[in-house]
Amino acid sequence: MFFIFDCNGSIVGNSKGYKTHKGAQAQCKLNGQSKVMQVLWNRFFERSQIDATKTLIYSIRWVEQPKSEARQAFDSMFSKPMQALNNLSIR
DSSP: OEEEEETTSOEESOTTOBSSHHHHHHTTOTTSOOHHHHHHHHHHHHHHHHOTTOOOOEEEEEOOOOOOHHHHHHHHHHHSHHHHHHHOOOO
16 A cells, blocks of 8 residues: 655555555645645644755655455465365365
8 A cells, every 4th residue: 555654754644545656646736735735744844943954745655564364365266276276165
């Protein structure tokens, strides 16, 4: 999932993340008045008063999410289909 990080490295916006980079970027229009962008600018201005050498306002980064047990089973069925069929018991 893609996450929006502020200048301090904290996650901003949807805490569950965004499926696409485009979805996260839509929340960060520089000329927009979104709540996410207002938070990002406020944190940037607070930080710029402390350290004027930092210029990063926000970043969007991919963070790997752990797979659920169901997803792992689903993936193994397609990577080893014959073994999955042999393990399947139909009654």
